[in-house]
Amino acid sequence: MSDAVVRIQGVAKVYQRDSQAVPVLENIDLEVAPGESVAMMGPSGSGKTTLLNLIAGIDRPTRGSVEVAGRALAGMSERELAKFRARHIGFIFQLYNLIPVLTAFENVELPLLLTSLSKADRRKHVMTALDVVGLTDRVAHYPRQLSGGQEQRVAIARAIVTDPTILLADEPTGDLDKRSEEEVLILLKRLNREFKKAIVMVTHDPKAAAMASRTVHLEKGELVPA
Amino acid sequence: MKFLRLIVRNALRNKLRTGLTVGGTAFLMFVLLFIRTALTEMEAWEGEAAKHDRIAIQHSSGLANPLPIELENFLRGDEVSKHGYQLQKMNWFGGWWQDPRNWFANLAVDHPIHRELWNEQKIPDDVQARWAEVKSGAIVGKALADKFGWKVNQKISLLSNLYPCVPELDIVGLFTVPSDIRQEQQLYFRWDYLDELMGGRKIVGTYWMNARSSADIPKLKEIIDGHTKNSSDPTETVTEKEFAAQFMAMMGNIKFFVYFIVVGVLAIMTLMTANTVAMSARERVTEIAVLRTLGFTKGRILYLVMAEGLLLSLVGMVIPLGGALLLFNVWKLSPNPQWFPFFFIAPGTIALAVGAALASGLLAAVVPATMSARRKIVDGLRQVV
Numbered sequence: 001m002s003d004a005v006v007r008i009q010g011v012a013k014v015y016q017r018d019s020q021a022v023p024v025l026e027n028i029d030l031e032v033a034p035g036e037s038v039a040m041m042g043p044s045g046s047g048k049t050t051l052l053n054l055i056a057g058i059d060r061p062t063r064g065s066v067e068v069a070g071r072a073l074a075g076m077s078e079r080e081l082a083k084f085r086a087r088h089i090g091f092i093f094q095l096y097n098l099i100p101v102l103t104a105f106e107n108v109e110l111p112l113l114l115t116s117l118s119k120a121d122r123r124k125h126v127m128t129a130l131d132v133v134g135l136t137d138r139v140a141h142y143p144r145q146l147s148g149g150q151e152q153r154v155a156i157a158r159a160i161v162t163d164p165t166i167l168l169a170d171e172p173t174g175d176l177d178k179r180s181e182e183e184v185l186i187l188l189k190r191l192n193r194e195f196k197k198a199i200v201m202v203t204h205d206p207k208a209a210a211m212a213s214r215t216v217h218l219e220k221g222e223l224v225p226a
Numbered sequence: 227m228k229f230l231r232l233i234v235r236n237a238l239r240n241k242l243r244t245g246l247t248v249g250g251t252a253f254l255m256f257v258l259l260f261i262r263t264a265l266t267e268m269e270a271w272e273g274e275a276a277k278h279d280r281i282a283i284q285h286s287s288g289l290a291n292p293l294p295i296e297l298e299n300f301l302r303g304d305e306v307s308k309h310g311y312q313l314q315k316m317n318w319f320g321g322w323w324q325d326p327r328n329w330f331a332n333l334a335v336d337h338p339i340h341r342e343l344w345n346e347q348k349i350p351d352d353v354q355a356r357w358a359e360v361k362s363g364a365i366v367g368k369a370l371a372d373k374f375g376w377k378v379n380q381k382i383s384l385l386s387n388l389y390p391c392v393p394e395l396d397i398v399g400l401f402t403v404p405s406d407i408r409q410e411q412q413l414y415f416r417w418d419y420l421d422e423l424m425g426g427r428k429i430v431g432t433y434w435m436n437a438r439s440s441a442d443i444p445k446l447k448e449i450i451d452g453h454t455k456n457s458s459d460p461t462e463t464v465t466e467k468e469f470a471a472q473f474m475a476m477m478g479n480i481k482f483f484v485y486f487i488v489v490g491v492l493a494i495m496t497l498m499t500a501n502t503v504a505m506s507a508r509e510r511v512t513e514i515a516v517l518r519t520l521g522f523t524k525g526r527i528l529y530l531v532m533a534e535g536l537l538l539s540l541v542g543m544v545i546p547l548g549g550a551l552l553l554f555n556v557w558k559l560s561p562n563p564q565w566f567p568f569f570f571i572a573p574g575t576i577a578l579a580v581g582a583a584l585a586s587g588l589l590a591a592v593v594p595a596t597m598s599a600r601r602k603i604v605d606g607l608r609q610v611v
Contacts, residue, residue: 044505053603053604056519058519058603058604059602059603059604075481078523078524079523079524079525082252082518082521082522082523082524083521083523084521085520085521086520086521087521088523089519091519091520093516093607097512097513097516099232099513099516099517100236100239101232101238101239102232102233106231106232110232110517111520111521112519113228113229114520114522114526137339144433158520222305
């Protein structure tokens with residue numbers, strides 16, 4: 001798997017809580033191939049979100065190396081990491097995390113404001129992303145005017161609008177009702193199968209994990225066989 | 227500009243809080259503009275006076291004490307004339323027209339030399355000629371005439387608490403002062419007419435003259451004050467600027483208090499804006515972490531939060547500045563027409579307001595902006611607000 005989208009080797013993460021060292025991840029090795037979708041499961045506190053954050057480049061490992069899209073994240077400055085995230089990472093949060101003062105359109109447009117695209121081009125990209133998630137009729141709606149499922153679909157549109165290399169989802173269905181959960185899972189599956197997006201998803205939900213092409217299990221900071 | 231929408235929406239997120247902050251800032255900014263303009267107006271003569279080489283000879287015990295008429299002969303003598311010329315007697319009449327509220331600057335002067343000595347006042351030849359003909363003649367600044375609706379040839383009488391007489395004056399003409407319109411708020415009438423009304427008592431308030439050059443001023447002070455030193459009426463010779471400064475000094479250390487208030491106003495403005503920006507940023511810890519996850523750099527976050535502070539501050543400046551310009555510069559209102567016949571918001575004061583708003587906005591936002599930008603993304607995402 002020399003062309004892996006994600007390559008994690010010997011990664012450990014230790015948090016310092018006052019004088020206490022709290023190990024969260026230990027000796028993690030993981031590769032994700034292009035177009036692959038990986039579900040990460042495990043009990044709370046097993047280090048799933050921490051691992052996802054390391055892949056996203058929003059946290060740094062204590063030991064080991066993380067390569068995403070062929071680039072080692074360890075050597076990058078904060079500024080380079082920010083640019084890297086803007087270009088390669090699409091992040092989907094459990095609680096959607098839309099900006100409440102912006103409309104659906106404006107929320108999806110946010111990552112594009114960091115590019116040199118013209119206003120017209122940005123509009124085209126945003127409408128395409130909203131079309132993919134089936135929300136072109138909600139462009140002018142504010143998050144408070146949308147259901148949870150719709151909010152998460154807007155968040156997915158925001159994650160894909162820059163056509164990132166990989167989508168990272170942290171319990172994307174964790175706050176949704178059954179119907180919305182199904183809609184979001186179908187959408188993620190479509191992004192993976194139809195648009196060939198690599199996806200790494202943290203989940204507790206076996207249904208969500210079933211959508212993935214592979215499932216890895218974390219327990220007490222270590223990858224364990226299923 | 228791409229981010230303006232986000233900045234504005236964030237600033238308006240809590241409309242009541244933002245409204246109160248902008249309202250408070252606007253009020254304080256209005257106070258600042260008002261105080262600064264009042265000070266500028268009070269200092270205006272001092273600034274204008276510095277441009278000339280005129281000197282005033284006054285009683286060393288103060289302006290309330292008259293000087294002897296005999297001093298005029300000495301001042302016209304060779305010793306003084308080598309260094310100064312265009313001598314003029316001037317008495318502050320301190321009168322009003324019809325009603326004490328119509329108080330303004332009115333002075334009795336030696337009319338023949340007036341136009342040459344006060345050459346910034348533009349007095350037409352025919353007006354000067356008529357003034358010479360009419361003993362009860364008075365020349366009036368155009369702005370003052372406009373204010374009271376006076377016309378040339380109109381007869382007006384002045385009342386004063388300083389002199390037991392009522393000059394019946396004939397307005398022989400108007401003068402303008404293009405370099406400083408404030409000086410058009412004055413009326414001059416003839417010293418010999420006042421003296422006649424006073425029964426020829428030869429009361430002289432001050433003597434004025436032009437030094438031949440600024441280098442001659444110390445010499446004039448030395449000669450004149452030296453001559454009167456041991457007399458019953460010792461003099462104090464001062465430059466016009468020093469003369470003007472005496473009036474500011476009469477008000478005590480007013481400048482210090484004014485600047486103290488200005489600094490206090492700026493500090494309160496900054497703290498108010500800082501409080502609002504800090505609260506707003508604190509409420510958005512998770513959102514800021516999300517923005518950084520999307521690829522916003524620390525610098526971009528710093529810029530967004532700083533811009534928010536700046537926006538609040540600038541809006542809080544534009545509203546009172548616009549209002550003040552409308553009230554004082556366009557509608558020409560004055561908070562106290564006697565003390566401030568003109569109350570212009572000067573370009574320097576506008577620059578001060580803009581500078582103060584910029585500085586206050588940036589200063590207010592720098593701490594919350596830095597804290598927002600520096601917070602670790604994972605800590606921000608974990609935060610529950």
